[in-house]
Amino acid sequence: MSKWEIVIGLETHAQLSTKSKMFSGASTAFGAAPNTQACAVDLALPGVLPVANVGAVERAIRFGLAVGATINTTSIFARKNYFYPDLPKGYQISQYEVPVVQGGSLTITTSAGQKTVRLTRAHLEEDAGKSLHEDFHGMTGIDLNRAGTPLLEIVTEPDMASAEEAVVYAKALHALVRWIGICDGNMQEGSFRCDANVSVRRSGEPLGTRCEIKNLNSFRFMEKAIEFEVHRQIELIEDGGKVVQETRLFDPDIGETRSMRSKEDAHDYRYFPDPDLPPLMIGDDWIARVQREMPELPAAMAARFIADYVLPAYDAEQLTASLAFARYFETATNIVGKANAKIVANWMLGELSAALNRHEIDIENAPISPQQLAALVTRVQDGTLSNKGGKEVFEALWQSGKDSKNDIDAVIAERSLQQISDEAALEKMVDDVLAQNPAIVAEVRAGKEKAFNSLVGQIMKASRGKANPSQVNVLLKKKL
Amino acid sequence: MILPDLSRATVAELSAGLTARQFSSLELAEAYLARIAAAQPTLNAFVTVDPDGARAAAKAADTARAEGKSGALLGIPLAQKDLFMTEGLRTTCSSKMLANFVAPYDAHIVTALKQAGSVLLGKTAMDEFAMGSSTETSFFGVVRNPWQPDAVPGGSSGGSAAAVAAGLTPAATGSDTGGSIRQPASFCGITGIKPTYGICSRYGMVAFASSLDQAGPMARSAEDCALLLTAMAGHDGRDATSLPRPKEDYSRELATPPSAKPLEGVRIGLPDVFFGDGVDAPVVAAIEAALVELCALGATTVPVALPNLGYSVPTYYVLAPAEASSNLSRFDGVRYGHRAAQYNDLSDMYQKTRAEGFGDEVKRRILVGTYVLSHGYYDAYYLKAQKVRRLIADDFQAAFAQCDVILGPTVPTVAPLLGAQSQDPIKMYLNDIFTIGANLAGLPAMSVPCGFAPNGLPVGMQLQGPYFSEARLLNIAHRFQQATDWHKRTPKGMNHE
Incomplete structure (x- = not known):
């Protein structure tokens, strides 16, 4: 039987470090009381309109340049339509057919050496709010503070061949977004979240059916989740079964992934260009300025x-x-x-x-x-x-x-930590120790190395550790 | 106090009267409030009247005037179509969904008109969420045409049109997605203009179809429309589609003194398609008479072609519902608006809330829009319609290389009777054939009264111009109105003096 190959692609949501939201002026600060950082636009009151945050766009450009990608001079905001209580407009504004950043790559170093992971794209979008299912006596609370927070979704090609590679890539990406100052990388607060697309195949065969694992909010969980998923898929196929395309959720408590929804349950998001937002135009001068300011x-x-x-x-x-x-x-x-x-x-x-x-x-x-x-x-x-x-x-x-x-x-x-480097003082110490230990001196002269070290020890002890050891060595050798 | 005949008074006349201290703004507001109260049982033009707010604003305007302030709209009563957000005063979109919705903010144009010192009388009825051409889909009951109470006022800005025609307000705002200012203006014998897309901020205007929606004024004359548009227009950073252009005075061309041939040099383009078989004879007759008048004022005519305009109705009825289906998703019962009283789970809550909160026409368009955006249909419908939209816009560009303004009827008919078309949506959609093109292309267009059918119902002519030609369109209409009195006629029974 031929060897199994693992194929992994990652989708990462990096929260952009802007002060205000992707399409409104509300604050993005973490941890405020529920619904205190949601303005009329975030609440999707009737009549409100989105305006793209220039700072978020600039961060996307910075990322694109940092990974050697193409910055699309025209990109399109699109609506992803679905109903959910923490999605106030009934659609998420994202980018679909034409993202702001296209291509690029990230070079990583694993135990096996260097490897280049190709990026498919990176696009701007807004986050949803949070549904709080606890503490409401069977009802669900909605906190819209996070609604509209700017995200850069960074998508790789299926270029990683092990959980280790995926983790090294994720760490490198994490370091990069912090390095260029576009994301604080705080994984506990959800500022940097990864989903992994995992499939397996026998060498030489076409790509296998993939599963998407969500909720990988630490590098350790990512490694465990991918490893579990790879084993699950291989065992399934070796037992004569078939991998079903689905979204799976990693449960860190039991270290396993479980099915969340199958492809058949997938929404038809009815993407279309958002008519409230003109195409995002990025001039060459803007790109050039971001390039100049790049660390x-x-x-x-x-x-x-x-x-x-x-x-x-x-x-x-x-x-x-x-x-x-x-x-x-x-x-x-x-x-x-x-x-x-x-x-x-x-x-x-x-x-x-x-x-x-x-x-x-x-x-x-x-x-x-x-x-x-x-x-x-x-x-x-x-x-x-x-x-x-x-x-x-x-x-x-x-x-x-x-x-x-x-x-x-x-x-x-x-703290009297100053080393004794004074030649005369050291010489006196050396002479005293030599005079007090004639037997050891004799051993040294007979060629016993250990005896030499014992003399050094005695001198250091006499100086309460402050004698300069290299000078002591030189002096001792001279005297013996 | 010497109040003019409010059944026919224009903003310009009232402004002059206020300036001359012939009456106060408060007296004027009281008089209009009384007219509204008297007409409301028959016309039902208003969803909400705000006597207290109007009196307060009128007093403030009188105080401002006493302190030396002035302005064309200072102390002038106005009505807002009920899809413009008004802080503290409910905004319903004539829908059960928002029947009790009170916005915490003012729409951009509401702020602009308040800052100009105008006095808000109340909110006018419309087709539910601006979807319709007759104002018969309002949750708050049908609105009647002041010229003939068993006829529709048109829509969707039917309440505004009826209110202006009946002299319940000297002017009002409307919104126009496929003709919703111009068609009711035509049916009610008043003047209305839809400006170039991006001239008036959409911030605070409930979205029907975002890429087509534009706010505009509806009034008794082109001169009044120019005064209102000057206050309403202007760049707003809260609307990404608002155009960053300097403020304009849309009255600037109106000030030149009248002359025998004021339209000398104006080339009027006449597309065949506006004079075809589907147009009612009395409408054609009125338009042809208007053309004679315009030529007498110095204009010349030139035939132009709009070969793709015939596709405008199907194009519009793909794109507008597509955008609407998404725009109306926010009305989900979660945060505000109607929510079903009983439901089993989240999905049930959504379904019952929206089933109860929306009327049939809104549901029909949400269904159509959802369908054309669905996986597997998007290319065939939405994408194709976008391409046709581009072709239609190109047609207009080509036509405006040969002419300054395109003229035709605003609507192929005069106002139909109540209920005559409401059971046949397709027939009603087809009546939008002449108005939709300007929305698809984003062009300015207006409707100007130009005659009456033998049954006594008004006929409107439509003037369409190149981008940003509002001042010129308004001037052409103004010169026509200086030479004609169609716009000065008033419906019988509305003069309650």
């Missing part, structure tokens, strides 16, 4: 880090995980000099990342500024601090909080 993209920045700062590819990729992280790195490196870039990288990928993870905060909110980290690196480099002392200063700075203007030298002095 350096992560791949380009990583390549530059490798070339300019002589960093390993892994470090460069990690440092460009987010724009804020990369900017932090460059700010600190500019202070300490290119030659010390790798040391900054080590601190950021080691101590700093660990602390950020431990405290679950973003780099934007880190209590240690890049200027402070640069000062720390400088003090380690000039021998004022040992590595261990540096870590202690790092911890002290972290504890004192973001707002403190702590001078690093004051922290070092306050």
Whole structure:
């Protein structure tokens, strides 16, 4: 029997980071009391009309340029008609035949190497409200705060061949939309939501019937859901069954997907161009301006880090995980000099990342500024601090909080962390230890390496850890 | 107080009277409110009358005038078609669905007319959701034609037309999707203009067919229409189809002094299709007489072709219902408007609410519209109709290369009797043949009274012009009205003085 191939395409809804809604002036802020951020347009009162949010369009353009797509100079808003209580107009304004962004691709790095995922399109649309089925004694509550929130729906070609690839793509996309500042990427609040189209086939055979899995609101769930779905489909076919095209919902509690609605139940959405909105015209000058204002993209920045700062590819990729992280790195490196870039990288990928993870905060909110980290690196480099002392200063700075203007030298002095690098003082310590340990000295002279280390240990102990270890090494060797 | 004969008074005359302090705005409003009260049992032109609001606005206008303010519409009573949102005053669209709906905001044109100092008397009846040509589909009962109470006033702006014709208001607003200003204006012997699409903001006007709907004034003269349109028109950022053009004074061409040949140089295009077999003889006779008059004023005529206009009715009756079927989806019983009292589940609530809330004509159009947008039918109906729409617009463009204005009857007939056509929707749709073209092409068009049939019912002629030619159309109509008195005639029994 031939091998199974997995075919996955993703549809991602990225909530655009505009202050106001896609077609109205109401606020998009999350978490307000129900129906307090829904204006007459969002409520679909009789007579109201939509006006497209220029900021949302601009974000779509920025995305298109970032993925090397075509920006359609004319695109069409269309109505997707269906009845649901949280859809006030009885239709959703979306883009159907002609989206604003067409094509493009995203290159991802998986355990197997680099891979390019082709994008089909990205189109602008508005979100629906929320139906609240709990707490209303059998009735349903409607919250229209989310109604009209701008979304960019980003659709891939069926280019991913494993759950791992799908997750890596989704993470890369997530990083990109945050990098270019079009989406806050908050998955808990639903700002970044993925649906996966999954099918399987035997090698060489035509594409299998696909199922769409909805409700993948974390990368972990996405991986589990796709893996479950792949196994389900393969088992079904191997048992002589057939995959039915349907929409399935992932249930994170049991780790399984279950049928939500079949293709036969699918609505006829009766798409047609929205007559309230003229075709969306995007001039070349607008595209050119967005291009000029585009931040350096992560791949380009990583390549530059490798070339300019002589960093390993892994470090460069990690440092460009987010724009804020990369900017932090460059700010600190500019202070300490290119030659010390790798040391900054080590601190950021080691101590700093660990602390950020431990405290679950973003780099934007880190209590240690890049200027402070640069000062720390400088003090380690000039021998004022040992590595261990540096870590202690790092911890002290972290504890004192973001707002403190702590001078690093004051922290070092306050905690007496200054390393002893004074030649004469060190020499005296070395002489004392040698005088007190004639037996060990003899062992060293007989060629026992362990005995040498024992002497170093004794000197460090005598200095309460403050002796500069490399200087101690040099002195010891000279004296023995 | 010396009030003029309100059965025939124009806005311009009333404005002059207010300026000369011959009467106050409050006195004027009271007089119109009394006329409305007297006529309402027979004509039923209003859905809602707002005496308190009218008095308050009139007093405010009088105060403003005392403080030195002026303006053509300051203190002038007006009526709004009942699909324009009026804050605090119910807006029903003559439908059970919105029978008790009170909007929290004013439509753009309502705001504009209020800011001009006008006084809102009330809201006029219409065909339900503007779907119809007779105002017989109103949930609040039929409206009668002041010229002959057993005839329809036309529609869908039938309440506005009847109210102006009967002197219950000097002017009113209408909306025109396929002729809903011009056809009732023709049937009731008044003047009405549908401007170029995009001239008047649609914000706050309940949408029937968004790509065709335009608001416009209905009044006793072209001069009055120009005064109202000047206040109503203008760019509005809340309507993406509102055109960003500078404000215009549509009266500007009217001010030049009358001369023997004021229409010298005006080329009137005459398409065959407007003078074919389907047009009633008295209508043809009135139009031909009007042409003689226009030529006497200096205009010349030229034959033009509109080869695709014959397809306008089927094109319109695909596109308008398609848009309507989607536009009316918001009336679902969830947030406002009628909701069925008893239902089993969500689907049942939708079905009962909409079955109870909408009348037959609205349901018919929702069904047609839903059908033509359905999977598998979209290309054959909706897309094809869009292509024909383009051809019709191109026809007009070609015709306007040869002429300045296209003239013909507004409607092939005079007003039919109540009930005569309401059982035969197709026949009623076909009567829109002359008016629909301007909506499909987005062109300005107006109806001007030009005679009467032997049965005493008025005939209207339609003037259609190129985009943004409103000022010129109004001027041509004004010169015609300076030379004729058709627009000054009043229906019998309406002079209650």
